[in-house]
Amino acid sequence: MHPKIPSVEIYSVTIQTADVQQTDTIENIEMTIHGSNGKIDKLLLKDHIKSDKQKIFQQGNLDEFEIKNEDIGDIESITIGFDDNEQKFAWLLESVDIKYKETVYHFQAQCWLSSRLGPNFSWITIKPDTYNDNINYKVTVEMGDSQLDANVILCIYGDKDVTKNLPLRTIKDGTRVKFDKDSRLEFHLKDVDVGKIEKINIGHDGKGNEQKWFLKSIEIEKNDEYYM
Template structure:
């Protein structure tokens, strides 16, 4: 879709390309959008809006609620935004992500109202809370009044002003546009929920789940999301995965692109591979090195051969699902469930030395191993002797050994432990997280 506006007096024509759905059951479920002149790339800033309905009799409403966010000087505003999908029931907090093309935070005021339609149109609004991840400012706008023609002063729209004493300063996060291209080959699409995590030279994000109101990740489809990230520095890798281990959940990912909304910094992550238990190496997780003009060096993808040695004492083996995370001088692999053993059929039996491949963007020197299990199965207790890690193709003399010689009893609450080289301390920046 394209909107064209002609300024007759100044003899100018402005084009606003859209190319997005306006539908409750498509794309991100929005039926209104801010579009900037000339560009198809998203430039919106996301505001998290929480609307609290009061806890008094009859407080809820069936009317359509709208909100207007006003900038700090009152000169700019968001325009009327309809809050689709909210319940607005008694004592309920409805959450919305509002995307507009202007930075208004901190807000001077909020306008909230409804269309007075429906059987029970009157509404008691307790308060509105607005958080702008870009500035890190959370503002509270108390109301505590009816928006009802038959109650109080009869108003169905009100101006709300901030209670400054409740203002909070949270971690600043920047808006990013995320595009995911599913390949245009047979059966490339998936109905699985997709997760991903970003790594930069200043830290890593939280694990994020990608979901919206429509059918994502269909064959040949490009899906777009708005996400928020703290300052992670320059990106160097992305890990993307799903958790469905069944024959119909396979997914062929073409590529991923990240664009910083305000500065247009752009990163590409090329894949062109299956995340499928029945294809290629049967893995459902991929690590992709960052590429683009901002990347000085594209990091290599390495296969690590991980040998897990179960002890030889009585009852050493386990039926539980075992996971491992390799931690090195440059990041970690995330937790990987050890399903695809390359040398044995019955994994983690007494005296076994089970081998697995873990593919990841290079960690450089592997310094630590975190290993554990989920405690499931009739015999989940496990005696782990050691873990051996080396890069595939490197001589065995280059292998790094992590001794354990400990037993996890089924009754213990602790299901994992860390094995590490002497004199290794995890860099503090690895603990930085971003909230999705």
Template sequence: FACYRWLDKKEGDGKIELNLIPLDIFKNTSLIPYEITIFTGDKVGAGTNAKIFIQIFGSHGKTDEILLKNEFDSFERKSVDKFKIEAPNVGQIEKIRIGHNSEKFGAAWYLEKILIQQHLHEPFDKQNEVLNPNVEEYWFVCREWFDKGQGDKQTIRELLPTNENEYILSDRKEITYLIHVFTGDKSGAGTDANVFITIYGQYEDSGEHQLTTSKTNINKFERKQEDIFEVKAPTLGKLTKIKIRHDNTGV
């Protein structure tokens, strides 16, 4: 059960209790090299001090959430940062999940794009850094803020692979799910807490999304009220369940 999250009211999303699910078990547990290149955008405040993680999903399974870190400062404005990791061979890469869970000052990040080079079969030659020439490349174009205070206020995103010309390679497309939330008609039914949803389908899950901006009301989650939210995610196929929660904050 992988976690990679703080359980601390003063860190990350402030939660001190988490539900964890078992990781996918790979039939072939041998590790292969991945080289991940992160392009931070050229905007004021684009750099971040947050801890950035990535998770790679493929036709054979998925990796753990992997913290991207170097010995020097990464994710500065207009920077290009390279990370070399070893992880199970997930097969053809179908999507990635990338982001952070920080709300601290300086956490905002503007991601331009990502390049993942999947080096098949052979591990890194750690002494000479010689790589097998059998390399598959996947680009992921983002051009979005990861920030609780601007844009759509999301700090974790899922991206589909493209080629270098930004043509989507996956059969799956990003679609918009409309979430209708009906708050009940009981005394005290409304909430000021932050509310989060995860949608599950036949193709993995959407990842957790905060329901931030209601399309129908300025004050969301009030008694006897319908709120409509948009959640963008790669198509999940037939939906099987959702998980919805709040963080117990508010007045």
């Protein structure tokens, strides 16, 4: 009796790069898909592109990939990112969608990936939205004598966990943010509950023509807690 050969399944992957200025072209993006019955390990995504695009993972791009693999069960998480020992690249990943059979798994990232931010910060592991227990953060930023075009990033550290590198790019009504002189900006973010907030890390990537940056204060509200 011959052993049963596993059937090959198709995983359709769509990756949205955020519509903000990125650094040089990043081609070595890899992804691992973790399932309930196994995993698809460290795929070099450019080898699975569906079209003949010359450049992928560019500002505002929606790139499609097709992966053939045996069934790994329900998708529980993905790990995506790139190696960058020279600290040359930064990539703002908006989201990832994986369609397998009749199910679409949505992974909301909204996160800067860059080894400039620290060891392993060019990689992220994300659970699909149906598994997430994220909470809301209300972040209010008050500026002084500032005029900034760059991309601003916030990371919140707590006694239980740490958030992703969260981009501060749209205020609560959805309009594009401007870090102008004496502005007071309110952001609504979603991420893991870090517990009691112990510290934050905030900065920008130095892009754009205006680099004048004076930060007066930051206020963070989550659940019934207030931090300043």
